[in-house]
Every structure is written in structure tokens, then in C-alpha cells.
Amino acid sequence: MLEIRGVRAGYGAVAVLHGIDLDAAAGQVSCIMGRNGAGKTTLLRAVMGLLPVTAGSVRLGGAPIHHLPAHEVPRRGIGYVPQGRRLFGPLTVAENLEIGLMARRRGAAVRDRVLGLFPRLAERLGQAAATLSGGEQQMLAIGRALCLEPAVLLLDEPTEGLQPSMVALIRDTVARLRAEGVAVVLVEQRVETALAVADRLAFVTGGRVAETVAARGLAADAPQFAAHVGV
Amino acid sequence: MAAVLALTAVGLSLVFGVMRVVNVAHGEFFMLGAVTAWFVATHVPGPPWAGFLAALVICPLVVGAVAAAADMAVLKRLNYDPEATIVATIGLLYILQQTALTVYGPEARPVPAPFAWSIRLPWFGWSGYKLAVIAAAAAILLGVWLLLTRTRAGLVMRATQVDRETARAFGIDTDRVYAGVFALGAALAAMAAVLIVPIQQAHYLMGHDPLLLSFVVVIIGGLGSLRGTLVAALVIGLSDGVISVFFSPTLAKILATLFVAGVLVFRPQGLFGARA
Ligand SMILES: Nc1ncnc2c1ncn2[C@@H]1O[C@H](COP(=O)(O)OP(=O)(O)OP(=O)(O)O)[C@@H](O)[C@H]1O
Numbered sequence: 001m002l003e004i005r006g007v008r009a010g011y012g013a014v015a016v017l018h019g020i021d022l023d024a025a026a027g028q029v030s031c032i033m034g035r036n037g038a039g040k041t042t043l044l045r046a047v048m049g050l051l052p053v054t055a056g057s058v059r060l061g062g063a064p065i066h067h068l069p070a071h072e073v074p075r076r077g078i079g080y081v082p083q084g085r086r087l088f089g090p091l092t093v094a095e096n097l098e099i100g101l102m103a104r105r106r107g108a109a110v111r112d113r114v115l116g117l118f119p120r121l122a123e124r125l126g127q128a129a130a131t132l133s134g135g136e137q138q139m140l141a142i143g144r145a146l147c148l149e150p151a152v153l154l155l156d157e158p159t160e161g162l163q164p165s166m167v168a169l170i171r172d173t174v175a176r177l178r179a180e181g182v183a184v185v186l187v188e189q190r191v192e193t194a195l196a197v198a199d200r201l202a203f204v205t206g207g208r209v210a211e212t213v214a215a216r217g218l219a220a221d222a223p224q225f226a227a228h229v230g231v
Numbered sequence: 232m233a234a235v236l237a238l239t240a241v242g243l244s245l246v247f248g249v250m251r252v253v254n255v256a257h258g259e260f261f262m263l264g265a266v267t268a269w270f271v272a273t274h275v276p277g278p279p280w281a282g283f284l285a286a287l288v289i290c291p292l293v294v295g296a297v298a299a300a301a302d303m304a305v306l307k308r309l310n311y312d313p314e315a316t317i318v319a320t321i322g323l324l325y326i327l328q329q330t331a332l333t334v335y336g337p338e339a340r341p342v343p344a345p346f347a348w349s350i351r352l353p354w355f356g357w358s359g360y361k362l363a364v365i366a367a368a369a370a371i372l373l374g375v376w377l378l379l380t381r382t383r384a385g386l387v388m389r390a391t392q393v394d395r396e397t398a399r400a401f402g403i404d405t406d407r408v409y410a411g412v413f414a415l416g417a418a419l420a421a422m423a424a425v426l427i428v429p430i431q432q433a434h435y436l437m438g439h440d441p442l443l444l445s446f447v448v449v450i451i452g453g454l455g456s457l458r459g460t461l462v463a464a465l466v467i468g469l470s471d472g473v474i475s476v477f478f479s480p481t482l483a484k485i486l487a488t489l490f491v492a493g494v495l496v497f498r499p500q501g502l503f504g505a506r507a
């Protein structure tokens with residue numbers, strides 16, 4: 001579904017990614033792991049067109065998307081849950097969802113499905129997003145992206161700083177999207193969560209994917225984690 | 232006039248609020264509105280109200296188009312850097328002013344009021360036109376408020392204001408939003424100018440006062456806070472009028488200056504602005 005080939009990107013003169021290769025298939029969860037500052041967020045931003053891709057290609061269903069202006073990328077069906085959630089804080093829950101719906105002209109039916117997934121949001125539609133609890137904010141960030149009915153969903157550390165019950169809810173949500181056939185790309189630091197939801201793990205080091213392994217049967221004390229994530 | 236001042240100041244505040252651009256050329260968009268109003272009024276045949284109505288429609292469109300072009304040709308290339316855009320809009324101010332001087336000339340020219348009747352109250356007369364201006368300005372401001380709070384275009388503007396990058400990640404063409412907001416801000420100044428030219432003549436240097444007063448209003452109200460801008464415009468405009476009539480215009484200016492200084496010292500974010 002999503003094919004990333006030899007992608008280089010960075011900030012001005014500073015190159016961060018030196019040729020990333022990664023695939024995300026429909027109905028699979030591809031987990032990106034790596035140390036702080038490895039370039040995980042940079043990779044997702046480059047895929048979204050928010051940073052220029054200076055070399056390599058990103059294809060969605062075979063069609064190149066790395067030359068598109070950023071606002072065209074979500075319209076092709078890529079949903080994005082940024083690190084730190086990046087909600088439109090002063091806007092209400094309903095308005096945040098509306099922004100998501102507008103991207104691909106989805107209507108009330110999609111909105112109701114998203115609210116069915118996160119009933120707590122339905123009770124707070126008129127509340128400013130900034131006043132939600134951390135867990136509710138993450139639900140809204142995911143819900144906003146699901147309003148696009150995305151074929152590919154990029155999640156950047158969605159469980160960061162959340163309590164165990166919220167982490168479990170997000171895991172369930174990811175498993176459900178996988179079952180629905182969404183291609184999920186998940187940046188995750190916790191080994192346990194990664195092993196629980198991922199089909200494949202990609203370890204990013206030095207701006208490259210150092211290794212890609214199947215998650216099934218991998219032990220939590222596998223050497224890859226020590227080598228690339230530092231746990 | 233408070234009503235017209237509010238329109239101009241809201242334009243300035245809107246542009247700053249969404250784009251973080253301090254538009255020093257805002258007063259020139261006002262001037263451009265007045266000057267084009269004169270052109271339209273003198274070239275549209277028929278009674279004064281026909282020319283006036285035409286100006287009320289054409290001038291905001293023309294000035295908005297000029298502003299959108301300036302946004303795309305200059306501000307966008309500067310990536311909306313807050314300092315670079317101040318310098319750039321100073322340049323824009325100069326260009327617009329000199330163009331007006333060249334094309335329109337140094338004379339002040341009047342535009343006839345669309346109608347002339349007045350209400351006589353025991354202690355002073357109100358010209359009907361001034362009342363109509365207040366009503367029109369109020370209607371336009373209500374329209375802007377509805378646009379921002381009740382429409383999809385407004386939602387898109389507010390989302391872009393909060394987080395431009397995330398807005399783009401949700402399919403919002405923020406370049407278009409910026410051009411549109413800049414054009415809307417300029418169009419508001421132009422509408423204010425069309426309303427004012429029957430009272431005050433069109434002149435190529437007329438942009439300075441409204442620019443300064445708009446900044447005063449916006450400083451008091453809080454940059455980017457539309458509610459604060461409206462309240463401040465009313466307070467400044469009304470008190471200026473009342474004090475000028477009953478005491479002296481100089482006293483009004485002195486009091487306004489002291490008020491601004493007080494706000495700057497004690498509440499630099501403005502009366503309604505959020506702390507940065
Ligand atoms: N806006 C920026 N300008 C310049 N350099 C940046 C910027 N954002 C990130 N970087 C640099 O790029 C590198 C990769 O950062 P990135 O945010 O992609 O890391 P990450 O893998 O997501 O880390 P984390 O696990 O902490 O989220 C870092 O060295 C960082 O300092």
C-alpha cells in the first residue's frame with residue numbers, strides 16, 4: 001500500500017534521513033522503533049509532505065506522492081496522528097473532527113462511526129480540545145485522523161505518557177483498524193506494545209532502517225531491542 | 232468614526248491573528264479603497280447612490296485582489312517570517328502610496344454621499360448618512376463574525392491560525408487560506424474607506440491616520456483578538472468623538488495616548504489578548 005524507497009530528508013542543510021526503505025501493507029501493522037532523535041518523526045513528516053523529500057520516492061498504491069503539496073497527501077487517503085497530538089486546541093471536539101471529515105468530504109456516517117469507537121468524545125463535542133484529559137486528547141487525535149477513512153494511518157507515539165488502560169484502548173483500536181484492512185504505520189517505543197500489535201518491526205538508526213524483522217515469535221529480550229532501541 | 236475604525240482595525244487584527252503578519256501597509260489598502268471609490272463613483276453614470284453602491288462592491292474586490300497578489304508575490308516567499316514581513320509591508324506601503332500619487336494625483340477629491348437627509352434632535356443633528364454608515368459597518372462586522380464562527384471557511388481559518396502544519400496535514404491548502412485572509416483584511420479596510428469618502432475626501436496620504444488608529448485599537452484590544460478589537464474600536468471611537476465635541480480634539484488625542492501607554496505598560500497583551 002505504502003512504499004518508501006531510499007528517502008532522504010532533513011531540516012535545511014542538516015540531513016536526518018539517509019535513505020529509508022519501508023513498506024506498509026494493507027491489514028498489517030508496521031512498527032518503527034529507534035532511539036530518541038533517530039528520525040522517526042522526521043520520516044512521518046516527510047511522508048506527509050511536510051518536509052521536502054530530497055531523494056528517493058514515496059508511493060501510495062503505486063502512485064508517487066512525494067512531489068505533492070502537503071495538503072494533497074491526506075486527500076489521497078493518509079491519516080496522520082502527530083507526536084504530541086497537535087490538536088486544534090481552542091476548537092471544539094466537534095470542530096476538530098469536522099476538519100478531519102472535510103479533508104476527504106466525509107459526512108455524518110463516518111463521524112458517527114468514529115464517535116462509536118470513542119464514546120467519551122461524543123459526550124464532549126462542544127468542549128474545547130485543549131481542555132480534554134490526555135487520554136481523551138489522544139482519542140480525538142486518532143478520531144480526527146479516522147475521519148478521513150484512511151487507507152494508511154501513521155501514528156507517532158500515540159501511547160506516549162498515557163496510563164495503562166488508555167494504552168490498552170489504543171492497542172485495541174490499532175488491532176481493529178488492522179482487521180479492517182488499514183495499513184498502519186506505528187512509531188512505538190514500548191517493546192511490549194510493539195510486540196503485541198505489530199506484524200513487522202523496523203529499527204531506525206543513523207537515518208536508515210537497520211533491520212526489519214517479523215514480530216511474531218520475537219522475544220521481548222531479543223538483541224535487536226538492546227541494539228537499536230536501547231532498552 | 233468608531234464604526235469605520237472598527238472595520239479597519241478588524242481587518243488588521245484578522246491578518247495578524249491568522250497569519251502573524253503585522254501589516255504596516257494596511258492603511259494603504261484603506262487609501263486604495265477610497266481612491267478606487269472615487270474612480271468608480273465618477274465613472275458610473277446615474278445618481279450618486281448608483282456609483283456609491285458600485286464602489287461598495289467593486290472596491291473591496293479590487294483591493295482584495297491587490298492584497299492577494301501581494302501575499303503570493305511577496306509574503307509567501309518570505310515564508311511569513313514575522314520580522315521580514317514588517318519590512319516587506321513597509322515597502323508595500325510606499326509602493327501603493329506612490330502608485331496612487333502617480334495615477335490619482337496629489338489632490339483630495341470628494342465623493343458625493345448616496346443620499347442626504349438628516350435627523351434633527353433637540354441638541355444636535357445627525358446626518359442620515361452617518362447613521363447609515365454605522366448600520367452598514369455593524370452589518371459587515373456581524374457578517375465577519377458569522378463567517379469566522381459559523382462557516383467552514385471560518386473553521387479552516389481558525390484551524391490554520393492554531394497550527395498551520397497540522398492544518399496542512401489535514402488537507403487544508405494554507406497558502407490559499409493566507410491569501411484569502413490577507414485579501415479579506417484588505418477588503419475590510421477598503422469597505423471602511425468607501426463608507427468614509429462621502430464624509431472625508433479621498434487623498435493619497437489618507438492611509439496614515441487609520442493605520443495608526445487601527446494599531447492603537449489593536450494594541451488595546453489585544454492583537455489577534457477580534458472581540459477585543461471590536462470593544463476597543465468602540466471605546467476609542469466613541470470617546471474620541473465625545474471628548475472632541477465637548478472638550479477639545481487635542482484633549483481626546485492626549486487621553487487616548489495615555490490610555491495606550493497605560494495598556495502597554497500594565498497589560499502588554501491587550502485587554503482581551505491571551506498571554507503569549
Ligand atoms: N524542526 C527541526 N529543525 C532542525 N532539526 C530538527 C527539527 N526537528 C527535529 N530535528 C532533528 O532531527 C533529528 C531527528 O528528530 P526526530 O524528531 O525525527 O526524532 P524521533 O526519532 O522522532 O525522536 P523521538 O523519539 O524523541 O520522538 C534530531 O536530531 C532532531 O534534533
Ligand SMILES: [Mg+2]
Nearest residue numbers: 040041042083
Ligand atoms: Mg518523534
